[in-house]
Amino acid sequence: MNNHNPANIPSMQGGQKFVRDITTRNPVTVSAGLTLALAAERMETLRISCLLIEDAGKIIGILTERDVIRALNRKIPVSQTVDAVMTRGVICIKEAEELHSAYQRMVLHGVRHLLVTDAEGKPTGIVTETDFRKNYSIERFVGALNIAGVMTQEHLGMRGDNSAMEASVEMQRLNIGCVVVLEQRKPIGIVTERDMVRLFRLQKLESRLADVMSGPVHSVTQDMLLVDAVAAMQALNIRRFVVVDESGCMVGILNEHDIVGHLEGEYIDMLQQLVVKQAQKLNDDRFRAVVNHLPHKIMVKDTASVYVSCNESYARDLNIRPEDIEGRTDFDFFPREFAERYRADDRKVMSEQVTISIEEPYIRDGEQHWIHTTKAPLLDSDCNVNGVVVIFHDVTERKRTNEQLKRRSWALEALRCSGRALVFSETEADLLQAVCDAITQQDMYVLAWFGWARRNETRSVEIIAGSGAARDYIDGLNVSWADDKFGNGPAGRAIRFGRTTVCNKLLESSDFSPWRQKAENFGIRSSISLPVKVDDRIAGVLTVYSKDPEAFGESEISLFDELVSNLGFGIQSRRTRAAYEGSLLEIANQAVKLEKTLEDTLLAVASTLEQRDPYTAGHQKRVADLAMDIGKEMGLEEHRLRGLHLAATVHDLGKIHIPADILAKPGRLTAAEFGLVKTHPEVGYKILSQIDFPWPIAEIIRQHHEYLDGSGYPRGLKGDEILLEARIVTIADIVESMSSDRPYRQSLEIADAIRQVIAMRGGKLDSAAVDACLKVLSSGKFLPNVM
Numbered sequence: 150m151n152n153h154n155p156a157n158i159p160s161m162q163g164g165q166k167f168v169r170d171i172t173t174r175n176p177v178t179v180s181a182g183l184t185l186a187l188a189a190e191r192m193e194t195l196r197i198s199c200l201l202i203e204d205a206g207k208i209i210g211i212l213t214e215r216d217v218i219r220a221l222n223r224k225i226p227v228s229q230t231v232d233a234v235m236t237r238g239v240i241c242i243k244e245a246e247e248l249h250s251a252y253q254r255m256v257l258h259g260v261r262h263l264l265v266t267d268a269e270g271k272p273t274g275i276v277t278e279t280d281f282r283k284n285y286s287i288e289r290f291v292g293a294l295n296i297a298g299v300m301t302q303e304h305l306g307m308r309g310d311n312s313a314m315e316a317s318v319e320m321q322r323l324n325i326g327c328v329v330v331l332e333q334r335k336p337i338g339i340v341t342e343r344d345m346v347r348l349f350r351l352q353k354l355e356s357r358l359a360d361v362m363s364g365p366v367h368s369v370t371q372d373m374l375l376v377d378a379v380a381a382m383q384a385l386n387i388r389r390f391v392v393v394d395e396s397g398c399m400v401g402i403l404n405e406h407d408i409v410g411h412l413e414g415e416y417i418d419m420l421q422q423l424v425v426k427q428a429q430k431l432n433d434d435r436f437r438a439v440v441n442h443l444p445h446k447i448m449v450k451d452t453a454s455v456y457v458s459c460n461e462s463y464a465r466d467l468n469i470r471p472e473d474i475e476g477r478t479d480f481d482f483f484p485r486e487f488a489e490r491y492r493a494d495d496r497k498v499m500s501e502q503v504t505i506s507i508e509e510p511y512i513r514d515g516e517q518h519w520i521h522t523t524k525a526p527l528l529d530s531d532c533n534v535n536g537v538v539v540i541f542h543d544v545t546e547r548k549r550t551n552e553q554l555k556r557r558s559w560a561l562e563a564l565r566c567s568g569r570a571l572v573f574s575e576t577e578a579d580l581l582q583a584v585c586d587a588i589t590q591q592d593m594y595v596l597a598w599f600g601w602a603r604r605n606e607t608r609s610v611e612i613i614a615g616s617g618a619a620r621d622y623i624d625g626l627n628v629s630w631a632d633d634k635f636g637n638g639p640a641g642r643a644i645r646f647g648r649t650t651v652c653n654k655l656l657e658s659s660d661f662s663p664w665r666q667k668a669e670n671f672g673i674r675s676s677i678s679l680p681v682k683v684d685d686r687i688a689g690v691l692t693v694y695s696k697d698p699e700a701f702g703e704s705e706i707s708l709f710d711e712l713v714s715n716l717g718f719g720i721q722s723r724r725t726r727a728a729y730e731g732s733l734l735e736i737a738n739q740a741v742k743l744e745k746t747l748e749d750t751l752l753a754v755a756s757t758l759e760q761r762d763p764y765t766a767g768h769q770k771r772v773a774d775l776a777m778d779i780g781k782e783m784g785l786e787e788h789r790l791r792g793l794h795l796a797a798t799v800h801d802l803g804k805i806h807i808p809a810d811i812l813a814k815p816g817r818l819t820a821a822e823f824g825l826v827k828t829h830p831e832v833g834y835k836i837l838s839q840i841d842f843p844w845p846i847a848e849i850i851r852q853h854h855e856y857l858d859g860s861g862y863p864r865g866l867k868g869d870e871i872l873l874e875a876r877i878v879t880i881a882d883i884v885e886s887m888s889s890d891r892p893y894r895q896s897l898e899i900a901d902a903i904r905q906v907i908a909m910r911g912g913k914l915d916s917a918a919v920d921a922c923l924k925v926l927s928s929g930k931f932l933p934n935v936m
Contacts, residue, residue, distance in 0.1 A: 168251050169244035171281065172265045172274035178203045179231065181210075185220060186227035188212055189350035193343070198277060199262050202235050208272060210235040211262060214342035221317050221349045239264040244273055251276055261406075278405045279388060296378055297371040299408070300392045300401040306331040308565070309338070309359030310819045313348050316340055316358055326404065329391055330362045334398040334562065336391045338362025357819065368393050371400055379408055446520075449527065451536045454478060454495045466513050483512055498524045499534045508544060518545040560708040563588045567712050571719040572825065577727075580719050581614040584712075588693055589617035595672055596694040598623050602630050602644045602687060610640060610690065619671035619694060626664070630690075634663055640690045643678035647687050649710060650678045651701045655694075674698040677706065679713040683720050691716065722806045729754065729805065729836060754799055768885060773797035775922075775931050776874075776881040782921035783877075792844025793874045799846075800853045800878055802836055803829030830854050831863045845872060853878040856913035876915040880906055880922050883914075884931070899926060 178201040179188060188200055192214070202210040212235045220234040241264045242251050251263055255278070265274040305319055305328045316328040320342070330338035340362050348354060348361060368391040369378055378390060382405075392401040446463035450456055456474045464471040467482050479488035487510060498505060504525040511520040520541040527536035566587030574580035581599045588597040598615035602608070608631040615623045629636040630644035637660045643650040652658050653675045656665055677700075678692040691713050695701070701709075776797040780790050804812060807829060811822050818826065834851035852875035855861035857868055861879075887902040903926060910919040925931060 166248045167244070168242055168246045168248065168263075168265055168276060169273075171248070172244060172276055173280055174274045176201050176264075176272070176275040178208070179212075180204070181232040181235075182230050184227065185217070185225070185229050185231060185234065186350055188231050189217060189227070189346045192217075193347050193350065196343070198279075198343070199275065200231070201239070201264070201272070201275075202231055204232075208239055208264065210237045211239045211264075212236070213262060214346055215321070217346045217349055218317055218321050218342060221314075221345060221354065222321050227350060227352065241266050241270075242276070243268065248281070252281065281405075295371070296369060296373050296375060296390075296392055296403055297401075299375060300371065300403045301407055302401045304329060304391075304399065304402045306334070306336075306399055306561075307358060308332075308561070309357060309362070310821050311358050312354070313340065313345070313356050313358060313361055314354040317345055317354070320345070327389060327402070328358070329366070329399055329402070330358045331399060333565075336366040336368060336393065336399050338364040339366050339391065341388075359820065366391050369403065370395070375408070378403060382408070445540050445542050448474070448539045449536055450495060450539070452499060452534065454492045454537070457536065487512065494522075494524055495537050498537050499526050502526050502528075502534060508548075511541075511543075513543075518543055519548050520544060557704045557708070560705040562591055563594065564708050564712050566590055568715065568821070571715055572828065574719075577720055577723045578613070580716075580723065582616070584691070584716055585614050585616035588712075592618075593695055593697060593700065594693050595619040595696050596622055597691065599681070599689060599691050600628065600640065601689045607631060608636065610644070617694070619673060622667060622671045622673065622694075638664065639676050639678040640692045643680045643692075644687055644690050647680050649680070649706060651706060652676050653699050653701055655698075668694075672696045675700045677701045677709055679709055681713050681720070682717045683724075688717075688720070718808060726806055726832075726836065754802060768889065769798050769801055771889075771931075772800065772878065772881045772885045775885060775925065776877050778925045778930055779877050779881060779918060779921045780874075782924050783917060789844075789874070792842070792846060793849075793877060795842075795844065796846045796849035796853075796874060797878045797881060799833070799837075800850050800882065801829060801833070802850060803831065803833030805836075806832050827854075827862055845874070848872060849874045849878060851875075853882060855879070856909075857911075857915065858913055860913065873915070873918075877918050880914055880918050883909075884922065884926070899931075902926075 176199075177191065177195060177197060179191065181202050181204045192198070192200060192212075198214050200212045201208050202212055210232070212231050216234050216236055220229070223234075225234060239262075240254060240260050242254055244265050244267055254263060255261065261278050263276045264272055265276055267273050305316070305323060305325050307316055307319070307328050307330060309330050309332065320326070320328060327339055327341040329336045330340065338359070340358055344361065344363065348356065353361065367385060367387055367389075369381070371392050371394060382388075382390065382403075388405050390403040391399055392403055394400050446460070446466060448456060448459035448463050456477050459471050459474045461471055464474060467474070479491045482488075483491070490509065494505065494507070497503070504523065506521065506523045508519055508521050511518045521544045522539060522541040524537055524539050526534050527538055529535045567584045570580060570583030570587050574583045585597040585599060588594050594617060596615065596617035596619040598612050600610040600612040603611055608629050610628040610630060612623050612626060612628070627635050628638065628640050630641040632645070635641070636645065639650040639652050639655075639661070642660075652661065655661055655673060655675050656669055661668070673694045673696070675695045675698050676692060678690055680687045681689045681691055683689075691709075693709065773794050777790060777794045780793050785793065804826075807825055811818065811825065814822070830851050830853060834847045837847040837850065840847070849872055851863070852866060852871050855864065855866040855871045855875065856879075857871065857876075859865045859867040883906060884899075884902045887905060888899050903923065906914060906919050906922060910916050
């Protein structure tokens with residue numbers, strides 16, 4: 150039930166409809182022996198959400214989009230027959246039933262499709278939530294709430310580089326009908342259950358969401374009136390809107406279910422009217438027949454908040470019989486603070502004669518739950534208040550799911566922002582501070598700090614970076630990783646035992662006593678401490694604090710583990726790069742005028758780089774040799790040729806900062822991975838730009854992926870802005886790469902490389918350099934590298 154005041158919803162009286170009025174006729178029926186591939190194709194082609202399954206002339210089940218998703222997640226082959234995954238049995242309803250009965254049956258059984266039958270039980274059609282929405286008069290929503298009051302806050306947002314399979318698993322786990330693809334919390338695409346049916350049929354489950362999503366996203370703002378949203382949904386013939394705030398960030402989903410849910414509100418409105426009319430006959434069998442079968446908890450109290458009657462569902466919660474509740478009060482069943490709160494709400498409803506809807510705590514079987522409660526006054530024939538009617542249902546799971554989704558979203562955003570820090574931070578110190586800053590951009594995380602594990606006598610932890618609203622907490626903080634009171638906190642244990650340490654009730658932990666009072670003052674309630682490895686040794690710890698006492702579940706732990714793994718690599722790569730830069734600078738300063746020494750140094754660097762990637766071993770040398778031959782063919786002078794050869798020998802130096810598993814990846818790179826690879830010309834330039842070579846080697850390296858038409862990278866240079874040496878290296882790089890084996894493909898023929906450079910001649914590649922290259926290739930001097 151949505152959080153709204155049922156009294157504001159138009160009455161069904163005067164506009165009564167029956168199931169036959171909205172039934173979709175001639176439902177599609179298929180054999181139980183049909184393959185899932187053909188069934189999925191039928192659903193996709195006809196744009197329907199279900200198929201009825203028939204065997205020997207009888208309907209034995211139904212195949213829905215969610216059944217297909219379950220099959221997808223269980224890795225059931227498309228050649229399997231539908232009877233292996235269909236939902237057996239179909240919930241039926243007579244076509245002469247009133248619409249509320251149909252909707253209540255859907256709610257009671259947790260289904261989205263009802264099989265409609267005639268008086269003799271013969272199938273005549275299907276009723277879905279779409280049918281309810283399409284056949285509901287828009288005027289019915291005039292005066293109702295805006296979207297924020299009825300939208301579903303439980304939504305699933307994922308990044309574009311997540312796979313369709315990952316999205317499918319989460320959709321089934323959370324029982325959600327779509328995943329919204331987000332970029333910086335803003336929707337850029339959507340993948341629905343219908344899309345998953347298509348991907349299942351095509352077996353494209355490992356595709357990136359960015360490649361299979363639908364776009365642009367149909368979105369609305371949360372302050373839009375529901376009547377306008379319903380009209381727009383009908384005009385566009387869609388089943389959902391993505392709801393965004395004023396900055397365009399996603400805050401929820403408006404589904405058909407949220408709209409059709411107004412039926413539930415109207416039902417309660419009519420039920421309240423019925424209870425008012427039956428106020429003097431609360432034990433009447435007809436009244437009990439109405440309320441006892443409902444899943445909602447229903448009770449009636451007198452003006453003193455003493456129970457008069459209740460339905461069986463509520464009585465079961467209290468472990469009593471319905472008739473035994475008369476004369477008792479909330480104080481007989483609930484803690485005093487709860488009972489007083491319930492009684493205060495009763496008084497408000499009766500004294501002000503208003504209907505209220507609230508979410509509040511509730512005790513069942515000794516455990517706290519959350520319920521959505523509607524309370525309305527009971528009036529006698531003279532309009533005097535003589536009691537209150539209470540109707541509620543459990544929303545604990547919804548709130549729990551919503552909180553889990555929010556926490557995961559916060560952790561994902563922290564991971565994304567930290568990823569940018571890993572790429573763009575220049576120094577190790579900048580990197581550590583940038584990661585702490587990125588994590589605490591979310592209000593959920595009030596503090597993040599990084600400390601080195603010093604190997605001194607006291608085994609102290611030296612905090613060198615920190616950020617967040619509680620940043621002052623770490624001033625003067627005494628933390629160690631020794632086995633003492635300052636080393637048995639979360640951070641100390643994470644270092645000492647080498648594993649992630651989570652404290653979701655930090656202030657209740659006895660090991661946290663040295664810091665408890667200070668943490669409480671700064672609003673710290675939970676923490677996660679993660680050991681950071683550098684060179685396969687635990688070098689430090691990253692600790693994140695939250696104001697939420699239950700902030701770190703399995704999903705968040707997994708995401709933060711990924712973050713520190715990347716952080717460790719970032720530290721290590723910067724140390725490696727710094728070592729190389731220092732080494733090259735020292736050699737260059739000592740041999741400013743000794744060109745031979747410079748050549749030897751660059752060759753050593755090239756050799757070291759290629760040891761990380763066996764598939765490209767020798768690639769730089771072969772590019773250098775081919776570039777040298779092209780330069781000779783073009784008549785370059787000897788001194789210039791030597792600079793060209795050296796630049797080509799180390800043209801991929803910038804790949805030193807790219808993980809080896811990306812360089813050797815046998816499959817297609819993700820957008821994020823390829824973006825990281827594309828940084829190597831700029832990184833190579835930065836490494837060598839401070840060395841005083843007698844040739845523009847650093848600039849040649851920086852430009853070797855630029856094209857004459859400006860379509861290259863990293864700076865999109867055009868024409869004469871690109872050095873001739875860089876143009877030559879570009880052509881040599883293309884030819885050598887195409888004609889040599891790679892992890893993701895076998896080598897191509899030289900003829901293929903020739904056709905490629907000819908096709909690019911004059912547009913992207915220098916015409917004179919291409920002509921010179923073709924002469925070199927025709928001479929047979931260049932031989933491809935085939936493993």
